Amino acid sequence: MTESGTLTRADLAELLHSEIGLSRAACADIIERTLAHMCHAMSIGENVKISGFGTFVLRDKAQRVGRNPKTGQEVPIAPRRVLTFRASQSLRDRIVQAG
Structure with missing residues (x-):
């Protein structure tokens, strides 16, 4: 990982290179x-x-009514598709143990 605490594509490629020994370009x-x-x-x-x-x-969200927080006026929110991530139980367990 980088100093910012973010795992990047380059970090993943470097980890793959060190684990299996393929060239850096092949791993990338x-x-x-x-x-x-x-x-x-x-x-x-x-x-x-x-x-x-x-x-x-992927989830499809229906149209709904929201409110403008400044004015309180009702505003329609258009239907849209959203992406969510659900961690597996084993990942959740590892996160809890690490914390």
């Missing part, structure tokens, strides 16, 4: 292709499940 390509496949699946409406990690779930 593996990471990019994996993420591209995940993005494509979600763009066509499929959920993405990574066993032991979690599931990226």
